[in-house]
Structure formats: structure tokens, C-alpha cells
Amino acid sequence: MQSNWLIEIMKRAQTGPFMKENEFDLLLAKRIKALVKQYGIQYDPNNLVPADDGLADRVFQAALDLFVDVGVYCQTTERCIRFSRDEVLALVAQARSEIVLGTGKDAVVMRHRGVEDPQRAVMHSGPTGTPCTERYHPLILLSCAQEPLVDCLGAGSVSTYFGAKILPGSPLEILGSRRDAGVAREAVRMAGRPGMHINDVAVSLTCAGKMAALDPAAGLRPSDGFLVSQMVELKTDFDQLSRVAALYNYGGVIVDLMTPLIGGVGGAAPGTAVVSVADHLLGVVLYDADYHMFSLTHLHYVNNTDPLGIWVQAVVGQALARNTPIVALNDIYVVSGPGTKELLYECAVGAIVGTVCGFNMQGAGTTGGFRADHTTGLEARFIAEVSRASLSLSRADAAGWAQALLPRYQETLTNPNRGKPFPEVYDVETVQPKEEWLAMYHAVKDELAGLGLKFGNP
Amino acid sequence: MTQAETDLEAYRNILQQAIEDGAPAAGVQMAQEALSAGLSPLAFFRGVIEPVLTDIGERFSRLEIFLPELMRAGMVVKAIQAQVLEPAIRAAGGQNFSEGTVVIGTAQGDIHDIGKNMVALMLQVNGFRVVDLGTNINPKAFIEAARRENADIIAMSSLLTPSMPYIRDTVQLAEGLGLRGRFLLIAGGAPVTRAWAESIGLDGFGEDAVEAVEVCRRLMANRRAAPTHPSL
Incomplete structure (x- = not known):
């Protein structure tokens, strides 16, 4: 992105057509419905990973139409920021297809992945999406950073500072943000991987809080990144755009975070897929993102491993892989918690489908974010292993795996098994999984191997 | 079924169609006719709006319908509220909101x-x-x-x-x-x-x-x- 593009975005944010937010939502819903019909996009519950290039391309074209027609809603100015088709296509064509994350021997190159791509997915982990307590946050981060197959770490979120609740925009947000950045930096150092990319400090909800974490000595470096969020769907504000501005000058990695809702403004799975791809276009055009974190979220369950979610991930991944050069990252979000087989089955589905359909990996966001400290490094290890084992799979294979694994957890979506918190499944002295959790991991891994998944791919 | 019940069912059907079509005007017209026919705002709410919205809410909770349908329902009911029910309540002296x-x-x-x-x-x-x-x-x-x-x-x-x-x-x-x-x-x-x-x-x-x-x-x-x- 040229530096004056942000000036142009600001200009449009202040001169675009006025619209009330609910009017924008209604317009968006109406347009999505029409585009789904126009492009003949249909959900098939019997094939959750369609091997249909035409479908993927139609989803992309519908998303492009949507983005050009509706634009982006700026909540600060209550105006629509709009772009021409040529502008969007030019910016998509210029988008990065790879990015170096981290420094030194710990650096990894995260690339655009294709459909059924044999190159391995880069693995992000950390308690992103699962809140932590001050007591166990450092250990949880270490449990993730020390996993050999984990490439990048998210610092996650702690809601207190020495026991006091952190209010956004308050001094405690600044202190909490600096503390969590420091804790993450220390975690990667203790794991013997001081150059590992840290992808965010999630405690801070304001730009000021995010900026407080930037500290080459004890916090986030230019080789690390911040999430610049979209508000559902296709919305931004000046606070988010300010993060882009700050990261430009700091040289930090811009991570486009979107959380499209399954069953939200997009409606059913086809519309959700269309708006999800349009969300990625927002990340390219407005945020000039280095990579894009796709955190699809079910409206009721707060996960993305239900049948609709699996289908949307499969189609969105393929649409992006085939029609853009961008670096996409799929955030596996599950309802189950550590110490349960259901968590591992949910993670396996997300890893297989995401890997085959062109995503890099992030996970796992556990318990739908409802239970503090219910997250560990072991499920990250499992996701990375399953992802690598999936590199030789076709879309048809992935569809078969989804159908095979869904019955193992689907009934728990409405009544989830939230599992156990970190100290009950990990030894807090050695920071290693306890026997029960490790045995469960081995049992599920053996089960998947028995079903034909070939672990041990390089 | 009494005539009153038949009328309520007819009103509910019109409201459901107005919501499906995203047509607030049709809902407003129906509400005006209902109140002109003698229904009180409270009776209209309980006999027409509440059952329709409850059904929509339940279908949404089962994800048989999605957020856009809810948004359309909100749009139609809001129009009925603003253009028909609130004026009727005010006309009946309801502007003295004494409950709080x-x-x-x-x-x-x-x-x-x-x-x-x-x-x-x-x-x-x-x-x-x-x-x-x-x-x-x-x-x-x-x-x-x-x-x-x-x-x-x-x-x-x-x-x-x-x-x-x-x-x-x-x-x-x-x-x-x-x-x-x-x-x-x-x-x-x-x-x-x-x-x-x-x-x-x-x-x-x-x-x-x-x-x-x-x-x-x-x-x-x-x-x-x-x-x-x-x-x-």
C-alpha cells in the first residue's frame, strides 16, 4: 500500500454516503441474499468440503460484487467507504503472498497456500480467544511456545491486572497490555525460541492499549504483529485504522482479524461464505494486511466446527486460494475443552479441512471462550500434526474425514464438554501434559491413524 | 374458532408475510385496520405481534432462520410500533406513563x-x-x-x-x-x-x-x- 492510500481512505470515510448502522446491516443482508441467488451458491449438508472450483470462483465473484456495491461501514463517521471494482482488483493483485514472521533462526515464512497444496501450513497457537488468569497465563503461553511444531504465538487475553479488572481505555489497559507483551516475550525466550513471531496482545481493546505493547526490548517488535479488527460485518472505525497507521510507521506486521458470524447478517452458509470472502477483501483494501485471520464464529455455539462452519471454511478457503494471492490463516474455534476427546475431534476437523482448502493454521480457541484457562499447548501440537498429515489429502478425502469425525462430537455442540482448566491437565511445575490428557491425545491420534490418517509427514 | 380468533389469525398471517417480504407498510396497514376494528393496542400486541415474534425467535434459536429474518421482523414491528401503536396509546391517554x-x-x-x-x-x-x-x-x-x-x-x-x-x-x-x-x-x-x-x-x-x-x-x-x- 502506498502511504497516501490511508489518506484516501480517511477522505472517503469522511465524505462517503451517510447511513445508519442498522440500515447498512439491512442493505448488506438484502444484497447478500440477492448475490447468493444470482450466483447459484448452495450449501450441501452431504458434502461439507466441495471439490467444486466453479463454486469457489462464484463465491469470490459474489464477494467482490458485494464489496464493491456495499463498501465498508465506518462506525466513527457513520459513512460508507466505497471502492471501485478496478481499485479492489488492483489492490488484491498487489497483496503480499508471503511474509517473514519472527527473526533469526525462529523466523518462518508464511505463504499463500493453494487448494490441496503440498506445502505445509504455518502453525499459530496461544490462548487467542480463550481468556486466561494472571496466575496461569505465563504457563499456558509457555506450553504453546515450547511445542516444536508451533511456529508463532498469540499472547491471548487476561482480564485483570494484579486482580483489578482491566477497563478498556483505562491506565490498567496500558499496564495489562505491556505486561502481557512482556509475558509472551518471556515465554518464547524460555521456550528457547526468542525470535518467534508473536501475533497479538489481545488484552487491549483500544489502539492506545495496543501501542503500549510495542517495545523492542520487552514487548512486541517489528517482527511481531497486531490484530486489526473488523466489526461484523464489513465494518471498521478510526481506532482500527489508527492501528494500521501506527504499524506502518513501526514496521510491524498487520494482521487482519475478522469474525464473521455463521447465521449472522450473511444468513445461512452460502451468504456467510460470501460475506467472509468480502471481509478478506476489506483486510486487503483498508488494512493492507500482511496476513488474514479468519475467525468464523457460530452465532449460538461460538465455534466453527459445526457442519455449516466446516462448509463455510472449505468454500472460503478455496475461493481465496484460487482468486487471490493473500496469506490466509484459519482460526479453529471449538466448544470443547482440554481433557476431552471432543476437543481433539473438533480440532482434527478444523485442521484437515483448513489445510486442504488453502489455509494456514491457528488454534485452538477452546470452550467457545467461555472458560478461563481451558487451553493448553497439547491441542496445538495435535492440530499441527493433523495438518501435516493432511497435506496429501484431496478435498474429497477431507469431506470424508469431516463426515467421519462430526458424529464424534456433534451432539455435544448444544451441551459442550468444557473439560478441565490448565492446572488439572498440565503439571504446573514441569509444564508438561499430565498422563490422563496425554493418554487421551495418544488414543485419538491412534484412532485417526487407524482410520487412515498418515502421521509423520515432513 | 371464534370470529375474534379468526381475525387474529388473519392478522398474524399478514404480519408474517410482511416480515418475510420486508414490507413495513403492509404491517402498518394491517395494524391500523386491526385497531380500527376495535382491538386495543395491548390485545393487538398479545394476539398478533407477540406470537409471531415468539415463533420467529424460536425458529432462530434452532437456526431454521437466520439473522436477516430477525432484522426484517424488527424493521416491520418497529414501524407498527411507531406509526400505529404508540399514537394509539397516546390518544388513549397513555402518555401519562405512570409505571416508571x-x-x-x-x-x-x-x-x-x-x-x-x-x-x-x-x-x-x-x-x-x-x-x-x-x-x-x-x-x-x-x-x-x-x-x-x-x-x-x-x-x-x-x-x-x-x-x-x-x-x-x-x-x-x-x-x-x-x-x-x-x-x-x-x-x-x-x-x-x-x-x-x-x-x-x-x-x-x-x-x-x-x-x-x-x-x-x-x-x-x-x-x-x-x-x-x-x-x-
Whole structure:
């Protein structure tokens, strides 16, 4: 992105057509419905990973139409920021297809992945999406950073500072943000991987809080990144755009975070897929993102491993892989918690489908974010292993795996098994999984191997 | 089926079609005809709007329908409320809202308004003065509006679980500002449970629009009997 593009975005944010937010939502819903019909996009519950290039391309074209027609809603100015088709296509064509994350021997190159791509997915982990307590946050981060197959770490979120609740925009947000950045930096150092990319400090909800974490000595470096969020769907504000501005000058990695809702403004799975791809276009055009974190979220369950979610991930991944050069990252979000087989089955589905359909990996966001400290490094290890084992799979294979694994957890979506918190499944002295959790991991891994998944791919 | 029941069913069918078509004008016309035919605003609400919205809410909870359908329902019902029911209530002398003032909104992070609209309308037809703040309302905005409107009750709605912490934050902000004695705080919505409401210190919880009215009436009766909030 040229530096004056942000000036142009600001200009449009202040001169675009006025619209009330609910009017924008209604317009968006109406347009999505029409585009789904126009492009003949249909959900098939019997094939959750369609091997249909035409479908993927139609989803992309519908998303492009949507983005050009509706634009982006700026909540600060209550105006629509709009772009021409040529502008969007030019910016998509210029988008990065790879990015170096981290420094030194710990650096990894995260690339655009294709459909059924044999190159391995880069693995992000950390308690992103699962809140932590001050007591166990450092250990949880270490449990993730020390996993050999984990490439990048998210610092996650702690809601207190020495026991006091952190209010956004308050001094405690600044202190909490600096503390969590420091804790993450220390975690990667203790794991013997001081150059590992840290992808965010999630405690801070304001730009000021995010900026407080930037500290080459004890916090986030230019080789690390911040999430610049979209508000559902296709919305931004000046606070988010300010993060882009700050990261430009700091040289930090811009991570486009979107959380499209399954069953939200997009409606059913086809519309959700269309708006999800349009969300990625927002990340390219407005945020000039280095990579894009796709955190699809079910409206009721707060996960993305239900049948609709699996289908949307499969189609969105393929649409992006085939029609853009961008670096996409799929955030596996599950309802189950550590110490349960259901968590591992949910993670396996997300890893297989995401890997085959062109995503890099992030996970796992556990318990739908409802239970503090219910997250560990072991499920990250499992996701990375399953992802690598999936590199030789076709879309048809992935569809078969989804159908095979869904019955193992689907009934728990409405009544989830939230599992156990970190100290009950990990030894807090050695920071290693306890026997029960490790045995469960081995049992599920053996089960998947028995079903034909070939672990041990390089 | 009596003639009155047949009429109500016909009205419900028209409302359902208006919602499906996203056609507020059709809903408004039907409501005008219903009230002209002798239905009171309360009877219209209970016999037409509430059952239709309840059905939509239940289908949404099973994900048989999705958010756009809810948004269209909110749009149509809001038009009926503003163009037909509120003028009728005012014409009948209902402008003397004697039950109390309720500031209502959907909590931050959530843009759903069907449940909130139902509660707002139900409160209104039951004699409360209702100030509807809309959706995605942050804790500070709730408190500021309650101060500005000299409200008795702050009613918060949530359909998305991630918005629930902002309900808790509103309670804590009211406490922090020393305003718990001034405003009563209640909440409702699909993910909100009675136990959770009690755990965060809310004054009341409504399972549905009917219970929300009962809770508000009870809280107001308690307030009139003992003006000082029990927590103070």
C-alpha cells in the first residue's frame, strides 16, 4: 500500500454516503441474499468440503460484487467507504503472498497456500480467544511456545491486572497490555525460541492499549504483529485504522482479524461464505494486511466446527486460494475443552479441512471462550500434526474425514464438554501434559491413524 | 374458532408475510385496520405481534432462520410500533406513563433487536415510558442515557454470548459510580440465565417479554415501598 492510500481512505470515510448502522446491516443482508441467488451458491449438508472450483470462483465473484456495491461501514463517521471494482482488483493483485514472521533462526515464512497444496501450513497457537488468569497465563503461553511444531504465538487475553479488572481505555489497559507483551516475550525466550513471531496482545481493546505493547526490548517488535479488527460485518472505525497507521510507521506486521458470524447478517452458509470472502477483501483494501485471520464464529455455539462452519471454511478457503494471492490463516474455534476427546475431534476437523482448502493454521480457541484457562499447548501440537498429515489429502478425502469425525462430537455442540482448566491437565511445575490428557491425545491420534490418517509427514 | 380468533389469525398471517417480504407498510396497514376494528393496542400486541415474534425467535434459536429474518421482523414491528401503536396509546391517554421509565438497549457487541423490541413494546403497552437506545450500546451509554432520562430501570438485552460481559460491565460501572441506588438493572436474552443474572448482581431477569414486564412491575412496586436500593 502506498502511504497516501490511508489518506484516501480517511477522505472517503469522511465524505462517503451517510447511513445508519442498522440500515447498512439491512442493505448488506438484502444484497447478500440477492448475490447468493444470482450466483447459484448452495450449501450441501452431504458434502461439507466441495471439490467444486466453479463454486469457489462464484463465491469470490459474489464477494467482490458485494464489496464493491456495499463498501465498508465506518462506525466513527457513520459513512460508507466505497471502492471501485478496478481499485479492489488492483489492490488484491498487489497483496503480499508471503511474509517473514519472527527473526533469526525462529523466523518462518508464511505463504499463500493453494487448494490441496503440498506445502505445509504455518502453525499459530496461544490462548487467542480463550481468556486466561494472571496466575496461569505465563504457563499456558509457555506450553504453546515450547511445542516444536508451533511456529508463532498469540499472547491471548487476561482480564485483570494484579486482580483489578482491566477497563478498556483505562491506565490498567496500558499496564495489562505491556505486561502481557512482556509475558509472551518471556515465554518464547524460555521456550528457547526468542525470535518467534508473536501475533497479538489481545488484552487491549483500544489502539492506545495496543501501542503500549510495542517495545523492542520487552514487548512486541517489528517482527511481531497486531490484530486489526473488523466489526461484523464489513465494518471498521478510526481506532482500527489508527492501528494500521501506527504499524506502518513501526514496521510491524498487520494482521487482519475478522469474525464473521455463521447465521449472522450473511444468513445461512452460502451468504456467510460470501460475506467472509468480502471481509478478506476489506483486510486487503483498508488494512493492507500482511496476513488474514479468519475467525468464523457460530452465532449460538461460538465455534466453527459445526457442519455449516466446516462448509463455510472449505468454500472460503478455496475461493481465496484460487482468486487471490493473500496469506490466509484459519482460526479453529471449538466448544470443547482440554481433557476431552471432543476437543481433539473438533480440532482434527478444523485442521484437515483448513489445510486442504488453502489455509494456514491457528488454534485452538477452546470452550467457545467461555472458560478461563481451558487451553493448553497439547491441542496445538495435535492440530499441527493433523495438518501435516493432511497435506496429501484431496478435498474429497477431507469431506470424508469431516463426515467421519462430526458424529464424534456433534451432539455435544448444544451441551459442550468444557473439560478441565490448565492446572488439572498440565503439571504446573514441569509444564508438561499430565498422563490422563496425554493418554487421551495418544488414543485419538491412534484412532485417526487407524482410520487412515498418515502421521509423520515432513 | 371464534370470529375474534379468526381475525387474529388473519392478522398474524399478514404480519408474517410482511416480515418475510420486508414490507413495513403492509404491517402498518394491517395494524391500523386491526385497531380500527376495535382491538386495543395491548390485545393487538398479545394476539398478533407477540406470537409471531415468539415463533420467529424460536425458529432462530434452532437456526431454521437466520439473522436477516430477525432484522426484517424488527424493521416491520418497529414501524407498527411507531406509526400505529404508540399514537394509539397516546390518544388513549397513555402518555401519562405512570409505571416508571425504562431505558432499554441491546448490549455492546450485539446488534440484535428483536427481543429488545418485544420487551420495549410490551413495557410500553403496559404503561411504562420506554427510551429505546437501539443496539450495540456500551455500558457508559446506558448509564448516561439513564441519567439523562431520569430512568428507573436499565434493561439490557443480549443474544450473542460475547456481548454478555458488557452487561456485567454496566452493573459494575453503575456500582463504581455509586448509582445502584438510583437505577435498577435487568437483563434478558437467549444466552442470559437467571443464575448468571444473579451472579453478576442484576436486580432482575426476564425469560421473555411477559416476564420482563412482571419483573419491572415488581421492581417498581418494591422501589415505591422502599425507595432505597437494598444494596446500599
